[in-house]
Amino acid sequence: MAGNVRNLLNREGRYFARLVIPKELRPFMNGKTELRTALGPDRREALKKLPGAVAILQHEIALGERRAVAAGEKTVTLGRYPLAVDQIALRNYHDRLAQDDQMRNAGRHWASLSIDDGFVDQLRRGIAGQLSNADLAELVEHRIDRFRQIGNTTAEPGTAEWRTLARAVCISEYEALERVAERDDGDFTGRPSNPLIVNAAPVEDELPPVSLKRLLADYIAAKKIVGKAKGTEKRWKPVFDDLVRFTRHDDARRLTKQNLMQWRDERLKTLSPKTVSDVYLASVRAVLRWAKENDRIDSNVAAEVRQDAPKRALSREKGFTLSEAQAILKAACVYVPKASDNPANSELPQTSAAKRWTPILCAHTGARVTEMTQLRKQDIRQEGDAYVLRITPDAGTVKAGGYRDVPLHQQLIDMGFLDFVDASPGGALFYPERKGRDPVKAAQTVAGRVSKWLQGDHLIPDGIQPNHAWRHRFKTVSNELGISERVSDAIQGHAGRTAGDGYGDVTVKARKAAIDRMPKYEI
Template identity: 65%
Template structure:
């Protein structure tokens, strides 16, 4: 956890608390308290996990005190810090006007006896509602109250702008409706409610709702997925996404997140990222987590549901997999690879990296596996099953996109090239990256996978338009179809999910996979 977050963690004799100091000027609005605390229990790890959500709740209390201070004229608030829609501001103004009317009736009988309503003022309000009043006339009518809501941080609308005029007309509706209630009350009817759709359909401001920490939502979503064996990659892939989002909107409260926030964020991301990355990674991550939050009653609405980004159609000028000639060139380079000689041992290539460059392309070619599934292999993942030499791809070694393990028979040419001799001569543990207890296996496997890719690209044996590693998956499927192998069997070997519910019935046995693998032709190396 970043040091900044630790400043809110308090340890008192083995009991942990989230702590937030109350600014001196806000203490009168929080019962004179100098700090706020929330108990987090005695387990430090659990306390740290709960810290962000607890701090968000405390910050919400500080924000409410800040607003009460601003309403009392004691404190200025940054413009737009607590934004409300025009209808919400109008609704708040409506209730405040009627509250004032109630106070006056309770404190001064002459007020109620007069029953006076300024008809000229009412006509000016009607002109404002209709859009017939100019900005100067609107300012004279309700400009002082718009400025008050600006000081409270509910709007940043500037005089003369379209947004200011929209708010001014909404305030005219609010005043007109409140005066209608005043007239009704003068006749003894206190049951009236606003009839104008702007107020009748307005969603009350969510000021008193406790905040929902975006960071905590992500953590809880991932934990929920991991319980059922999913979400292994979500933390690594989505962590930076939500860090970026929180930085862009300036807070961590999902309750305050708006569709406009996300649209602005999306447009900013497009300045540096491709539309596909924005659509498939950034927006998809936010939409998924918020959808989970709604389904689990953590939020009432998913504001990201309609925020999309169109992705340009990809124009392909060639096949995505290697051709036979291209595949042969890559495999020849791989089998002939020798690391550069270095006098300084520190600069020498790790033997595991050398092994990855020699064997990873070969294994990809004959299994159609993902490169990281190959580079995460351990010695214990290679075994004999009767007469069949088997490679097990398992999440226990790092990660598997489909979630479960799968056994893949080794092609005869892989065996003839001496792969089992290499495995038997290797120490226990990972085959293609150094075995370090303090290093994440996934990181080690991905690091060496990247080095293999960079090396092949530098050799210029990988054509433009083909992924140095993923090109093997395309080729494996293409060759399998040419050899008449069913897609169901190819998918089982490659780790692709079945296309229909029927594909999940029955098993593709090791014998079936072995017969399929043996039908793949050899390469002339």
């Protein structure tokens, strides 16, 4: 029997998110004792929706808490609801006018009371910055202290921050007195003229939190619909978990540029600038950009947070040289797995086949290693006079998202690759299939074993990335032979460079003509 889930309520087969309202806040929330949000009849879907629903309910309770604090019925943590200086001035202005309305509606002789000219003169001097801290405190500290008590400011008397705020409150007090004087003459249409009040952003109730982790999950889901981001969750989830731990909250609305710069600087103590730039900052920037474009948040605070990363100095070409390629292919041709007395420790025949065939497949296709280790028997076919292998996301993962057909080089056929395919039982060629196995992870595991074997035999030179070295070599040889870049790009799955590259098709016939021009390796 499944255990109870906190804040999840089941009523006659329908699920709700539920929060009990603290007793002291109920008078400020229309007397309610609890808040609920319907989550539907499906428990699994309800559990997915629960965190977001609870966050919204917690936000409603927080607003009730703010109302209680404003009414003097509850204390609040210092600085919990911070406002900018101009927003505090605007709120003070409206508070003063509301107080004026209250006095006039109370039937008292409010209008007959004259405005203290000395007080007005002190406000003018405060606005001009001519008062000492002591005089400013005597004039408006009682107003500032009110905003301090309800969590809008942490400014301490005598500091530069406090003095700036005090002068802003003087402006709002002066503007409010001008409206009071106008009202005494029957004019209730007056508006403030000081730019500080006029241009201040309105003070609204806080918007409900937007979970950073939820944004990442929704971003990945949106990208997967169009065949992208298959490996994104594994790479980016730890980054977002780390950001949430660092900031101590999971609200994208509360995230600031300063937060991100501090996080960046802290990670630079243990990570390389390239990792911080290309993984940590890039992932947050991409998700927040998507969130802004989809009206989930108002701004992308990560847009301008960058980290310079030094370019790696190249000491040699990026691809395998001819001699390096031949050495790898010779080793693959004669590869025999190590014998073991224990059958349980014996290498799988599919792994041995991967070490035999994937190097020569990569050499003659310019494909990524995992695109070869994910091949299935059904991905090899004959089309006219050409034998073709199809690299498809149905088999695992393809970076560009779509399939591509690559004709087999004659050397592969002469070496018996088609015979190997025909003898295979079906399904994946280079790893054993079993129910529930993730083909992407399986292909990556086999590719790792091939790389580990080559590196263990010292066949991968220093400074070379095995997964890309064959791709660089294929492009280099194509350029030397004068093969069209559009054709070589189509074979390797590279995106077109111009809009014109999207017109017309690079046919199997055109690709075969290019593959046929590629030389054999002397192995």
